[in-house]
Amino acid sequence: MTPQKISSAKLFILGFRSVIFFSFQVISLFIFAPLVLLSFPFSYQIRYRIASRWAKLVIKALKVICKLDFEVSGTEHIKGNGIIFCKHQSAWETFALQVIFPEQCWVLKRELLWIPLFGWALALTQPIAIDRSQKSRAFKQIVKQGIERLKTGRWVVIFPEGTRTAPGEKRKYMAGGAMLAKKSGYPVIPVAHNAGEYWRKNAFIKYPGTIQVRIGEMINSQDLSTRELNEQTEQWIEEQMRIISPST
Numbered sequence: 001m002t003p004q005k006i007s008s009a010k011l012f013i014l015g016f017r018s019v020i021f022f023s024f025q026v027i028s029l030f031i032f033a034p035l036v037l038l039s040f041p042f043s044y045q046i047r048y049r050i051a052s053r054w055a056k057l058v059i060k061a062l063k064v065i066c067k068l069d070f071e072v073s074g075t076e077h078i079k080g081n082g083i084i085f086c087k088h089q090s091a092w093e094t095f096a097l098q099v100i101f102p103e104q105c106w107v108l109k110r111e112l113l114w115i116p117l118f119g120w121a122l123a124l125t126q127p128i129a130i131d132r133s134q135k136s137r138a139f140k141q142i143v144k145q146g147i148e149r150l151k152t153g154r155w156v157v158i159f160p161e162g163t164r165t166a167p168g169e170k171r172k173y174m175a176g177g178a179m180l181a182k183k184s185g186y187p188v189i190p191v192a193h194n195a196g197e198y199w200r201k202n203a204f205i206k207y208p209g210t211i212q213v214r215i216g217e218m219i220n221s222q223d224l225s226t227r228e229l230n231e232q233t234e235q236w237i238e239e240q241m242r243i244i245s246p247s248t
Helices: 008-038 044-066 092-100 110-114 118-123 135-151 176-184 226-244
Strands: 068-073 083-086 104-109 128-130 155-158 188-193 209-215
Touching: 008 044, 008 118, 044 068, 044 092, 083 092, 083 176, 092 104, 092 188, 092 209, 104 110, 104 135, 110 118, 110 128, 128 135, 135 155, 135 176, 155 176, 176 188, 176 226, 188 226, 209 226
Parallel strands: 068 209, 083 155, 083 188, 104 128, 104 155
Antiparallel strands: 188 209
């Protein structure tokens, strides 16, 4: 369902549902974020479990309130741990990846940690928070901290385009994730989805439907150069995007 195909009445209903969902999201955040902060004396696993429980609850609420669900193909490729290269179209995938994959950490812009309450709780989940204006330093940080996280058994989530892109748009795939894979020896697993068609970038209304998620086979980083690894992952993701979003 796209904005051009719905009436004003239906748009009002979608807006009302989105208000309810947003209210639920905020209220639940004010419950779970303090719980994460209060769990500071305990292990990382406990803090992560609480934080990911909120993400899973948000995904369930999205289905119930906004009638927005998702389907995943390729879950059989999820083995051990490695580096997730995921298309970034909306906020949806930041929640959904925690439902689909085991324990993980994210490469994200450090400004997110400055958000009161949310950012403080996020910091306790040990993300790799980079300064995007310092590219060389950011790449070194991704490699160093990424290897540390991988050795603990966690997945590392990277959005290779660096920022959210609207459906049909594409940005250059940055080399940080491929560098991490090459230096660490851990495999890359590509993820494509069309969440941006339903939860649009910088948009409030959530449209009903079923988001398609495609998970590819793990790519052995030891057999490829950094450039080849980046290109192969990009090629797979963008090909899948053409299949699941043919109209964009």
